[in-house]
Amino acid sequence: xxxxxxxxxxxxxxxxxxxxxxxxxxxxxxxxxxxxxxxxxxxxxxxxxxxxxxxxxxxxxxxxxxxxxxxxxxxxxxxxxxxxxxxxxxxxxxxxxxxxxxxxxxxxxxxxxxxxxxxxxxxxxxxxxxxxxxxxxxxxxxxxxxxxxxxxxxxxxxxxxxxxxxxxxxxxxxxxxxxxxxxxxxxxxxxxxxxxxxxxxxxxxxxxxxxxxxxxxxxxxxxxxxxxxxxxxxxxxxxxxxxxxxxxxxxxxxxxxxxxxxxxxxxxxxxxxxxxxxxxxxxxxxxxxxxxxxxxxxxxxxxxxxxxxxxxxxxxxxxxxxxxxxxxxxxxxxxxxxxxxxxxxxxxxxxxxxx
Numbered sequence: 339x340x341x342x343x344x345x346x347x348x349x350x351x352x353x354x355x356x357x358x359x360x361x362x363x364x365x366x367x368x369x370x371x372x373x374x375x376x377x378x379x380x381x382x383x384x385x386x387x388x389x390x391x392x393x394x395x396x397x398x399x400x401x402x403x404x405x406x407x408x409x410x411x412x413x414x415x416x417x418x419x420x421x422x423x424x425x426x427x428x429x430x431x432x433x434x435x436x437x438x439x440x441x442x443x444x445x446x447x448x449x450x451x452x453x454x455x456x457x458x459x460x461x462x463x464x465x466x467x468x469x470x471x472x473x474x475x476x477x478x479x480x481x482x483x484x485x486x487x488x489x490x491x492x493x494x495x496x497x498x499x500x501x502x503x504x505x506x507x508x509x510x511x512x513x514x515x516x517x518x519x520x521x522x523x524x525x526x527x528x529x530x531x532x533x534x535x536x537x538x539x540x541x542x543x544x545x546x547x548x549x550x551x552x553x554x555x556x557x558x559x560x561x562x563x564x565x566x567x568x569x570x571x572x573x574x575x576x577x578x579x580x581x582x583x584x585x586x587x588x589x590x591x592x593x594x595x596x597x598x599x600x601x602x603x604x605x606x607x608x609x610x611x612x613x614x615x616x617x618x619x620x621x622x623x624x625x626x627x628x629x630x631x632x633x634x635x636x637x638x639x640x641x642x643x644x645x646x647x648x649x650x651x652x653x654x655x656x657x658x659x660x661x662x663x664x665x666x667x668x669x670x671x672x673x674x675x676x677x678x679x680x681x682x683x684x685x686x687x688x689x690x691x692x693x
Contacts, residue, residue, distance in 0.1 A: 410582040410659045412593075412639040416604065416618075418550050418576030419629045421483040423620065426547035426613075429476030429500060429507055433544075436470050437495075438536040442514055445527035453523060467517050471531075475510040476500040481620065482571050483628055490535035491622050493630070497529040540621030546613040548634060550576065550604040553646065572601045574629060578641055578652055582659045594654050599645060606634065608642035608651050 427433060442463040444453070453463040473479075477500045484492040499510035514523040533539075551573030576598040583590045598604060607614040618634035640653035 404656075410656070411637075412580065412582050412654060412659070413590075413635065413637050414578055414580045414639065414641065416550070416576065416578050416606065416632070416634045416641065418573055418598065418604070418632045419623055419626065420550050420571075420573040420576070420632055421629050422481065422552050422571035422573075423630060423632055424478065424480045424549045425543065425545040426478050427473060427476045427500075428544065428546050429510075431476075431544060433473040434470055435473070435541050436468055437531060438468055438533045438539055439466050440469075440531055440533040441465070442469075442523070443530045443532075444523065444525050463514065463523055465516050469517075470515045471497075471529075472513040472515065472522075473497065473510070474513075475508040477510040477512075481630060483630065484532060486535065488535035490537050491628060492533055492535055493539075493622075494530065494532045496531075499526055499528070536622070538622065540619060543616070543618045543620050543634070545616045548604075548606050548616055550632060551602055553601075553603055553644070573598065573604065574600055574626075576602075576604065576632075578604075580639070580654045582654070593659055596652050598643065601645070603644040605642040605644065606636060607638050608640040608653070614638045 442465075443456075444461045444463065453461045456462050478498040480496045480498075482494050482496075484494050486492045497512055499512075509526055512525050512529050514529075516522075552571055578596055578598070579592055580594040581590050582593050606616060614636055616634050616636045618632065621631050623629045623631040640651050642651055643649065
């Protein structure tokens with residue numbers, strides 16, 4: 339019995355030709371792009387054109403900006419004259435600060451001859467000689483200039499214990515040590531201090547966060563300072579300088595410098611959820627006995643500046659860092675020269691074609 343003929347296969351000519359035409363168009367488009375950018379292919383190495391050199395410059399700038407700043411070891415230094423500064427201390431470090439003769443106010447204190455109960459809730463410890471205070475477990479300290487009739491400066495500080503937040507870390511502990519055989523006064527509660535008039539005083543600072551200055555609106559809302567008198571402590575002046583160094587070199591150079599406006603509030607680090615390492619010196623300003631002189635050094639690359647109606651960051655870019663290097667300037671001279679040469683040859687070729 340004859341078998342029915344098998345169906346003929348579908349014609350593949352149209353499909354194959356369509357695929358070839360699509361591939362040819364893609365190749366032609368690629369050749370067109372390469373010709374516009376590089377003047378290629380022409381049977382030899384790509385010839386740089388003005389367009390390709392501009393594209394190369396843009397890519398180079400973008401690549402430089404993406405480089406991490408730690409490659410250039412960026413650091414910054416802040417100098418300021420301020421009437422108030424607030425620091426957040428490292429909980430793993432023990433601090434020992436010497437303070438002039440003055441008066442401490444504590445919410446709770448053990449039995450001590452130098453302390454007396456006041457208002458039934460707090461204790462006052464007055465010392466006619468310099469004392470030292472030991473801080474363990476971290477905390478927040480606020481230094482503030484105080485008003486007074488004396489020609490010498492008076493300042494105060496407020497020590498706020500760190501909140502554990504349910505962690506197992508050591509709680510904040512403050513110990514006041516006086517000369518003689520008096521036992522130290524130990525507390526884990528808020529401590530405030532007011533100094534007597536003093537000419538010279540300074541301490542080294544190590545902190546993880548700092549705020550320099552205060553908004554006038556914030557201090558007015560508080561209505562009074564540490565001494566109970568109404569005044570408005572601010573940062574009167576200051577500046578930040580940023581430094582970097584060349585790759586593999588110990589030579590450092592200044593990249594940027596900016597001045598702060600009076601009454602600015604400077605926060606370091608710039609990110610609120612980040613901690614840093616800040617080293618510096620806090621002293622009474624020699625030119626103005628009504629302000630602190632503060633110097634801070636850190637390996638961070640940004641500071642945050644708050645002012646009424648505006649807030650911004652001051653930082654440094656990798657472009658500004660590398661642009662200071664002579665080799666970078668030489669690279670740009672070569673690139674600009676190539677663009678000029680490529681433009682000259684392109685105009686000359688266009689003139690030959692027209693003729």
